[in-house]
Amino acid sequence: MIGALVLALVQTQEPHWEVTPREAQLGLPIELVLTLPEAGKAGGEPPELELDYGWAILDGPRRERRGERWSWHWTLAALEAGERTLPALTLEGGDEPLTVPETTLTVQGVLAADEDAPRPLPAFRTVEERTSPVRPTHILGFLAGMGLLAAALFVLRRRRRRKAAPLPSSPLERLADLDREQARSLAIELTSILRSATEESLGLEPRPASTDEEWLAALEHEGRLDPGRRRELGELLELCHRIKFAGWRPTRFAIDELVGRTEALLRRLVQEVEADQPREEALAC
Numbered sequence: 001m002i003g004a005l006v007l008a009l010v011q012t013q014e015p016h017w018e019v020t021p022r023e024a025q026l027g028l029p030i031e032l033v034l035t036l037p038e039a040g041k042a043g044g045e046p047p048e049l050e051l052d053y054g055w056a057i058l059d060g061p062r063r064e065r066r067g068e069r070w071s072w073h074w075t076l077a078a079l080e081a082g083e084r085t086l087p088a089l090t091l092e093g094g095d096e097p098l099t100v101p102e103t104t105l106t107v108q109g110v111l112a113a114d115e116d117a118p119r120p121l122p123a124f125r126t127v128e129e130r131t132s133p134v135r136p137t138h139i140l141g142f143l144a145g146m147g148l149l150a151a152a153l154f155v156l157r158r159r160r161r162r163k164a165a166p167l168p169s170s171p172l173e174r175l176a177d178l179d180r181e182q183a184r185s186l187a188i189e190l191t192s193i194l195r196s197a198t199e200e201s202l203g204l205e206p207r208p209a210s211t212d213e214e215w216l217a218a219l220e221h222e223g224r225l226d227p228g229r230r231r232e233l234g235e236l237l238e239l240c241h242r243i244k245f246a247g248w249r250p251t252r253f254a255i256d257e258l259v260g261r262t263e264a265l266l267r268r269l270v271q272e273v274e275a276d277q278p279r280e281e282a283l284a285c
Contacts (some may be wrong), residue, residue: 014098015034015036016035016101016103017032017033017101017103018033018035019032019033019103019105025107025108027079029058029076029247029248030078030105031074031075032074032075032076033074036069036091046061046063046072049087051086053079054084055077055084056079057076058075058077058246059075064253080107083106083107171193171200172266172267175259180252186255187241187244188240190259191237191244194240194262197266201269201273202219204224212237216230216234236265240258
């Protein structure tokens with residue numbers, strides 16, 4: 001017992017790999033973290049991963065701080081199933097180089113064991129063999145199922161009418177109601193909030209058919225956005241795009257930062273709209 005505790009303490013003080021999950025799925029994202037014992041060992045340049053053709057880097061490297069230590073993060077995807085090995089790594093810096101030992105993980109394939117074996121073709125059957133006469137019980141069962149389905153749909157529609165709640169009246173209220181545990185749903189809602197709030201502040205009609213790139217390019221071409229605002233919107237929409245379509249799974253800290261930057265931008269939009277209202281009223285008079 002004491003030996004295990006001592007071994008765990010030594011491992012936390014030495015540079016080591018952390019892989020989540022340890023039993024990964026083929027082609028799905030894997031979080032790889034290199035934890036370093038001292039801030040000085042993190043260095044300014046990221047370590048070079050010497051991976052073979054059986055790996056794909058989806059994101060990273062990015063550096064994060066964990067208390068007194070620093071860590072480098074990658075998002076990988078395994079392209080081959082089985083026992084996979086992440087190579088050892090030598091870090092330069094400090095009094096002497098540090099060696100991070102290799103680590104292994106299990107990658108589960110799409111097919112089960114022996115499922116790639118050839119399967120026999122089914123025997124040929126005639127139409128008479130594949131069909132059976134319709135019986136009264138079949139008709140009664142079908143009618144009963146249709147009745148239950150109609151009743152369920154009726155009850156569901158009534159419940160939706162009763163429980164339908166009005167949407168939040170402002171982008172900031174919509175932002176406060178978001179679920180930060182579901183990264184992809186969060187990214188979809190953040191994209192909608194950013195675009196609708198910007199269009200509302202500029203007095204524009206919604207353009208739901210345009211992609212984010214087309215939408216930004218159109219606003220810039222029309223002279224609606226200054227370069228700073230265009231760059232800020234582009235960075236936030238790009239992060240949301242990576243979550244929605246590129247398989248990026250951000251950490252909780254990254255999600256909090258994304259939501260915080262969005263909130264700051266929305267507050268500036270509200271202040272700009274409120275500042276323009278007295279001017280518009282004066283012009284109207």
